Amino acid sequence: MTESDSHPGPSGHAACHPFETDLDRNPANHVALTPASLLARAAAAAGARIAVIEGDRHITYAQLYARCRRLASGLAALGIGRLDTVAILSPNVPEMVEAHFAVPMLGAVLNPLNTRLDPATIAFSLAHGRARVLIVEAECASLATRALAAFDRPILVVAIGETGIVDALPYEALIDAGDPDYAWVGPADEWQSLCLLYTSGTTGDPKGAVYSHRGAYLQALGNAVTFGLTDESVYLWTLPMFHCSGWSYPWACVAACATQICLRKVDPAAIFRLIAEHGVTHLCGAPIVLSMIAHAPVADRVAIPQRVRCAVGGAAPSSTIIRTMEELGFQVLHLYGATESYGPATVCLPQPDWADLSADDRYARMARQGVPLATLEGVAVIDPTTDRPVPRDGAVVGEIALRGNTVMKGYLGNPGATAQALAGGWYRTGDLGVWHPDGSVEIKDRAKDIIISGGENISSLEVEEVLMRHPAVMLAAVVARPDPTWGESPCAFLEVKPGAEPPSDQEVIAFCRERMARFKVPKTVVFGALPKTSTGKIQKFVLRDRARGL
CATH class of the missing domain: 3.30.300.30 (ANL, C-terminal domain)
Structure with missing residues (x-):
């Protein structure tokens, strides 16, 4: 029973309570949450600060905001609008960051495509997602050409660089034709769909997880707080931006007014060089990325004078990898999540009693999946047969489940899979784990493994x-x-x-x-x-x- 129920207003209804009377939403006190507003704020607060770097390209926040508005304006002039899908096939370049803000400004849906998939799967994603535009970076031109050959309806192609794709519209021409003062309006509602991310399933066609503007905004803030991003942070892209929209870090970095360093592919020598050259403070990656860094040839390594925070996710990192990374000067933070949870959902927070543990025991604790991000409503380990939480004893195994605003809306055009994934008011991860007395969860295995x-x-x-x-x-x-x-x-x-x-x-x-x-x-x-x-x-x-x- 709520307080308004127990103390009804004069008419006996909660709606007549003083706290619900003449206190309505209006543009002054209620605005739909969208990550696009994070860029508007960053441009106003830190316009001269460097937002994105690739090689010799340095883009300030003022320039980034203007380019995104130009791109949104250019797409709008081509007839792209609310809930139209804009796909992008590109490595980690500044244009990927721009797409993550320009497309939401239109109220359209961004579909980052996995550059390592086969042409048939790319074609399936374009068709299933009803893409009206495909933005292609030159490095992906061959893949795009083969995918488009299997695509059975017209689609507008926008080319970043020289792609050789016939009738493609140059990206920079679209930018030049756009309005830097374009008055974008964002979503009509914060539950409106923002992003479409296809999962790489092992059998059958990929499933398209749909994100909302509200979820992306909150995930950006949750990531920034969890990873300690500030306006002095320099984030290196060792994670592909097409994967869970880069774990939502294109938005998180902008929320913090941090600098993003683009890296097209994981190369340990380049990683060490960029860390030294730009004073990198943060990077993310799967355990395989950490393994590549940890086992880089000595000739490729450089001394790291600053603290580099390294978030790892995608699978439980081994204690050996954590130890090696720490020895090289990295501070490892373990995150856990999925495409369906906008990337990171939980974090393994260091605990006071870790100081009393042996090195091996501390590394084992660091490999746990941990507790919810501040912007996730909850995590639980539940008995798959009863849906009841298992005891927090670190022994009884159940399925790890998540709930909150940063869980996907569902799978596009697949109500059966959506109902199964979100059954009982929880996102069922498919990961088997235990729940420890301190509230942290720990994966024991995938159910099928x-x-x-x-x-x-x-x-x-x-x-x-x-x-x-x-x-x-x-x-x-x-x-x-x-x-x-x-x-x-x-x-x-x-x-x-x-x-x-x-x-x-x-x-x-x-x-x-x-x-x-x-x-x-x-x-x-x-x-x-x-x-x-x-x-x-x-x-x-x-x-x-x-x-x-x-």
Whole structure:
């Protein structure tokens, strides 16, 4: 019962309560939240500050705002408006940042496309998302050309640089024709759709997660607070902006008036060079990115005088990677989330008692998924059969679930998948984990990655964590292999460090036996490069197929 219910107004209705009478919304006290307003504020507050850098290009916040207004104006002149889809196929360049603000200014929907996908999947995304415009950067021209050849309806192509695509409109011509004072209006409602992000599923067609203006605005603030972004921060793009809209960091950096450094591809030598050249303070990436940095050749490394905060997400980082990154001068922060949650949803916050832990125990704590960002309503570990929270004992396993304003609206044109993902008022992540007494959650495995051997459940993550401690191992992935006796047994796929001599199978098995229960020890060991998704995640479905054929 609310206070207004228990103390009704003269007519007996809550609506007549003094706090609800003559206190209405109007333009002075209520404006729809949109990340586009963050750029307007940054241009007014810090117009001369450098917003984006790529090579010799330095764009101030005033210039960025003017370019975004010009782009929005140019697109509007072409007939693009509310809820029209504008797709973009590009590496991390300033134009990607511009698209994340110009398209929302129109009330249109931005669709960043994964540059590492095949032409057929790109064509599917364009068709399913009903794209009216495709912005293509020159580096992606070949992929775009092949995708467009499979596309069965007209679409306007805007070219960044020389793409060779026939009848493409030059991006800079669109900017030049646009109005720098374009009076953008933003969304009619903050629940209006803002962004369309396709997930890279392992089977079937990709699903298109839809973001709202409200969710993106709040996620930007949550990211900025969680990662400690300020107007003195310099953020290096080691994460692709097409992935979860760069975990929403194009908006977060602007919210903080920080400087963004564009990097087209992950190159450890370039990362170290840019950190030194620009005084980089923040970067994000999947564990594979951290692994590349940690194992960079000595000749590519430079001393890092400033503190560089490094957020890792996408999979649980191994304690070995965390240790190595700290030794190189990085401060690692573990984030957890999904495309469906605008990127980061939880953060592993350091706790006071960590100071009393051994190094190994502290690194293990740092690998937990943690507690909700300030802008997420809640996280829980629930029993999949009853939907009730499991005990906070760090032992009982359930499914990690999220809820709040920074959870997607749903999957475009797929009500069945939406209902399943958001069942019971929670976003079901599909990750199995435990809930600790301090409120932090910890993934034990993906539901499909649990190995059941002789009736015992084996967490592939637990086995991988041990394997990654081996001095020769750079990456490890463990999957189930059919076993005539036990039903399933662990099969380990290992990628060794550059220049390291692969250990023998028996050496690896002996290493594991010293550190875990015998039934968890891999019975099969395979060496070689691990297959990865476009965002650096190891493709376990590929490895499961390989294991079945061994």
